[in-house]
Amino acid sequence: MNDYNYIGKEIPRVDGPAKATGQAVYTVDVKLPEMLYGKILRSPHPHARLLKVDTSAAEQLPGVEAVITGEDLQEVRYAFVDTPRYPADEQPLATEKVRYIGDEVAAVAAESEAIAEKALSLIKVEYEILPAVFDPEKAMQEGAPVIHGEQSASTSFWEDWGVAQQKKTVQEDPSINNLSGHTFVSFGDVEQAFQEADYSREDRFELKPTAHCQMEPHAAVASYNPLEDKLHVWLSTQGIFLKRLFLSKTLGLPASKIRVHHSFVGGAFGGKIDLFPYEFCAAYLSIKTRRPVKIELDREEVFMTTRQRHPIIVKIKTGVKKDGTILAQDIRVIADNGGYRGSGPVVIFLCHGFSFPVYNVPNYRYEGFSIYTNNGIRGPQRGHGAPQIRFAIDSHLDLIARDLDLDLLTIMHKNVRQEGDVLPNGDRLDSCGLTECLMGAAGAIDWQKKREQSHLQANGNRYRRGVGISLCSMFSGAMYYPFASAAVVKMHDDGSATLFTGAQDIGQGSYTTMSQVLAEELGIGIEDICVVAGDTELCPIDLGSFLSCTALVTGNAVKKAAADAKRQMLESAADLLGLADPAGLKTQNKMIYLEDDPQKSVSFAQAIQASVLKRDGNPIIGRGSFKGYPRTERYPSLAKAKGLFTGAYGFAAQAAEVEVDTLTGLVRLVKAVTFHDCGFPLNKTVVEGQIHGCVSMGAGQALSEEVHLEKGQLFNPSFLHYQLPIALDTPESAEGLVATIEPSGPFGAKEVGEGCVAGILGAIANAVHDAIGVRIYSLPITPEKVLRALKKI
């Protein structure tokens, strides 16, 4: 299909040896001389007024260097969503109220963790307990306890950046209590279309909160150097420039006075992008004490106080023609974002963003509400809205197919979008392999045969099998701060290169895939490349490793930087070879040669040396940049879902075969199939690894994972009780990569790391229905729910 030397090859990870030998330094491993240890005092109440925080005894404890409370930080506000419409609502340490169990109240820096822990126990806090609300539908009602309601005086990031789309507005619908965000989109004539439909049905689905479970706990090390007036930080993060912006804004330091240093990241999955109070406190305490401060959360704190996936309620109504053609869809989403806004307005926007690229729905209405409750804060998690909405839509379509006695595959094929489609917001599907993905996944799971078999199963069988399928889509980056990624390629005089990129390898393999892009474009080996990444001082801006932007956006920046370096080298080589211009010159293996006469050649080293000596001392530095979405300067409106969203959508079809034990209610995932359209796979091993990780996480969230909350209290803050997949749960698996070649992607590449966490949920839910003949409308599908559905308990 191509004659690439590095792209598409299964090249081992460039950071593999460091990780395999224990040399890779993660934030939790960073230890600086004279370092203090920080700990955070948290609220035991879900909703309470803070009357008094007395830190005097803690301050007296030998070994305690500093104690801070909200009093010290009155004005500081920040949030993941910080726009004129949705002003920042979080504080590093509470001032007037606490709003969930775990909310930060005070922080201590001491000579050891044990002393810091002891100091926390000496802080006396007086609370006035307030009525709390934990159910978003109840929180929306009149008379429910009001969780926020304060007005922010600060300007938003977007206003600071001059890209704000509108003036400040207050919440637009006062009739809904505790509203933190609202999205409304509509096109076509929905009412009319429902009247014209041959059949319609309405369903309600529900998903519980889930945890990221990154294996490296959240941690921060901060070291303020007064001589340079500079703050050095090591953060376990997936977006160094966004973190720097957050810190700069909250600490009141210029961005250039903050340096985020590189450290390896032990998993992120969306849960290491928000600014967290422990990060701010580490920085603040270091500035205050003039000593390095480290704060590492324990596993319980990670479960409780970092972020969870939004529990979501989806009501969906669809009208179809007899043959399964979708005419109209009406979707209503309620997301519980917990005590602070978190990414509430984003997830309700994205539920739309991941709904409408898959099926062509001519008449469509979508309304999303994000709601404050007194639960823990919810933020981005792999797929961010895609798992919730895809589960609901494809479970619902399966029900419609059953009602109409149609094959779900037929309905899907009839309605899926095709390459060349233009979405209602103006996004173009220049590549779209949904149909091929669907055919591939159905084939690999043996759809026709298995579905026939499941119908023939005897009712009395204890073990029953079934198959299901679902589709998903995902962005490949978008316009959010810093709105672009850039890369620099510095050539060395031996012809090798150093790549500078702000993108962080959080496990997804970006150092490797970016090296491949560079190697291919430049004509050097992977071993001739050194990657310098994840450091705000050394590296140019990058969107960060979230919203699946790295392959497409950073990839393009790297490719352009490589092309720029190559152009300069070819010009120098043309001089050396006495050619009028560099046209006709090619590169390979650090050599430059004339394509028509390969004998005529110079090495990279010679070209670089000649460039230094003969071309203004130019040592050859290539640079490239790429916008989050080249066709626009705007971020999309979260509330109206207007504007362009993303340069390319990744797509996948996923199928599952399950076995249900009707005696115990236990569901076993027997086989998982994913056919993914990632444009062009830059590295098959890496791409498959992303798919496996998504499938495993999705399967866990479909069958067992749930953050159990009872009146805001977390009941299972440990791996053992949270029940994420272990090796024994690994299903048989099959993957197919549908290469569609995305024209805007580097070598045709686009998203792969997130979308396919989503389709597996609907696939499993549909398979369970197929096996036992009953629908389960809420995830996870626990044994208890299965037995209830079977009316056995």
Added chain:
Amino acid sequence: MEKTIRLTVNGEEKTLKIGVQQTLLEVLREDLGLTGTKKGCNQGECGACTVLLDGKPVSSCLLLAVKADGKTVLTIEGLAQAGELHPMQQAFNEKGAIQCGFCSPGMILVAKSLLERNPNPSTQEIKEAIAGNICRCTGYLQIIEAIRSFVS
């Protein structure tokens, strides 16, 4: 209270003065600076802190260091010899069994000890051996494949 213990760590004999409440994980990470051994939960539930104690995998976060007195510890730092990756490290890297890498040190040591006990494990035996080591990134498939590559 402090106590002096003798430990052979990665082939080197050490005499260490440690607090009696310190876990082996703390001694390795904090006192010896061997941060390749990871702390994922500190509760014995993730396997990230696995080291080989007299050749057998243990969760070092659950083991008081005084209990390791006189024993031999192999951590991930002791596996590669003379700048060459151990074949298991090599296999993990080639098969894509490493993503974020946080589980990898523990996982690699468990895999090594499995093959020493049982040179020809079935896939099910491999899954059982690594069942106490959580990996959130890989879905385990490429890890299982890496270990299987040693099975004839």
